[in-house]
Amino acid sequence: MFITRFAPSPTGYLHRGHAFSALTAHEAARAAGGRFVLRIEDIDATRSRPEFETAIYEDLGWLGLAWDVPVRRQSEHLDDYHASLAALATSGLIYRCFRTRKDIAEDIGRAPHGAMDAWRGAALPAEEEAQRLAAGEPYAWRLSLDAAETALGGRPLTFREEGHGPNGEHGLITADPALGGDVVLARKDVGVAYHLAVVVDDALQGVTHVIRGQDLFEATHVQRLLQALLDLPTPIYRHHRLLTGADGKRFAKRDKAQTLRDLRAHGVTPEALRREMGFD
Structure with missing residues (x-):
């Protein structure tokens, strides 16, 4: 069984880069007849906010994504x-x-x-x-x-x-x-x-494929070590390109004009955003 995940932190609103990563993982799971898991990585209690978590569900639903329930929230599994x-x-x-x-x-x-x-x-x-x-x-x-x-x-x-x-x-x-x-x-x-x-x-969560941005590629090295030390399985990895703005910098949560909430408020449709990113 092909199982992949999207694991955002509720420390800000999702932006175009998040949308691209979530869609990449979701479409890979659908193509493989597998499962798409959503995980809320809220272990940083000093920065995580309930309103950002609520917005994650709203934004992903707006994009047309569906995920397994219940959603795993890290703060509940310390x-x-x-x-x-x-x-x-x-x-x-x-x-x-x-x-x-x-x-x-x-x-x-x-x-x-x-x-x-x-x-x-x-x-x-x-x-x-x-x-x-x-x-x-x-x-x-x-x-x-x-x-x-x-x-x-x-x-x-x-x-x-x-x-x-x-x-x-x-x-x-x-x-x-x-x-x-x-x-x-x-x-x-x-x-x-x-x-x-x-x-x-x-x-x-039985994740078989980790699909995420290239900015996390280097993290795979130490994570592979931890898997070995804890006798945990090693997923297959797929690191994808990062979306960048007109200035050549990758999108970040501080780019408020590029949040999905803002795009939605300015009349951008999920269909248009999906087409722009190559997901027809």
Whole structure:
């Protein structure tokens, strides 16, 4: 069974770029006689808003899309992510990092040229960590690439790309998780970070094909690593081109004039938008 998904975050209104991605996934599922899953990625409680989630359903319905119900909302499944995080901790694959983004940027700036393309850290000595925890210092859980590489024992990880990466990548790709360094998997203000939540969700929802924009191609490398460490299945990936405006920049949520709500208010029909994007 072919199962793909569209997984927006309710942190703003959907725009043309979202429409293109949703339509690409929806039409692929329909062509394969499969299922189209909608997922609301609302783990960032500081930015997610109910009105944006409501607008997602309205906009996708206006486009003529249909999706499986019930819709999975990440905020309702935090136990799933915490269980995976606990499994990684038990295996010694993550560590508490008390360094800020500024601290890490300074580390990278002090490193010899080319010596620190992706930052790696390490757990603090137990006594110092206990003192910082007792003092209430904030921290993030980071994936330890060093520990992950040891756990893999040199085994290469691959994923299949049926679309194209930003540099034309296609076919069987060897993952390079080191590109992202020791990525954050959870932090106090968010609870769980994108990379961990998305691989857990895709596995639990039985997603067989991940269809998304080329801006997320690089994220596939670390997500493939997490799939291996958590013994989760690896979907087939299809990364598609990004829509850009007249200025050559890709659409973003700050481009309010390009939101689907605004287009609809100015009389654009879903049929016209679909034709413009190549979906007749």
